Amino acid sequence: MNGESAAEPPPLPRTFRPGRTRAILLGGGCALFLVLTVIALLLPGLGPAERTSFVFTAALFWGALALLSRPRVLAEESGVTVVNIASSRRLDWAEIVRVNLRSGDPWVFLDLSDGSSLPVLGIQPGLARQHAVRDAQALRALAESRGGSEPRAPQGQR
Structure with a gap:
């Protein structure tokens, strides 16, 4: 995801899933x-x-x-629940350092405060790339507004 995150985070609760x-x-x-x-x-x-x-x-x-068809992301005031095909994980907003959707990624990845990365199959650009980009931007805006994300580094300085 190369664009800037949305200025205003969406209202909660919000469920992200690959609808098509x-x-x-x-x-x-x-x-x-x-x-x-x-x-x-x-x-x-x-x-x-x-x-x-x-x-x-x-x-x-x-x-x-x-x-x-199970994957989804449920964003609530208290945190995020990531439901993938065979697993589910509950995260506090503070655990999410960065929301990533780079060109060519099959789905969003969350960089977590423990140094690990969590795949988020609930936001995947396969059949609806623009929808996935919007969802990733919304999730990034939510994570940043909740204080868990690091400020974005300028392009080329990662």
């Missing part, structure tokens, strides 16, 4: 479940166990796609 990606994953999972279920019911010569295995497989695919 989520819609595609959940819609695709639903469609896949329906198609496999219809196939299981319409194929002649299948027994109850085989039909059940079709529906069970369809449910597993839908569940996997629902899990992939």
Whole structure:
């Protein structure tokens, strides 16, 4: 993210999530479940166990796609909750040193006060780059207004 952060942080609470990606994953999972279920019911010569295995497989695919659609970031007055595919982490605003979305990054990274970096899959530029940039700028403005972020160094001095 090369632009300056937004001057005014957005109101809280605020949830950031990749809307288009989520819609595609959940819609695709639903469609896949329906198609496999219809196939299981319409194929002649299948027994109850085989039909059940079709529906069970369809449910597993839908569940996997629902899990992939889970990432989000919940910003509240007390801090931030980062929900990734298989993990969730609660952070105080003071723990966030910097919000990064550089060109080519698959998602936002949070630099934390303990020296580690946390990937934030809830803001990803894959299908909606401008939306992700706006969300990253909003999250950066929130972090800076809450006193957890360091002031930005001028370009070229990092």
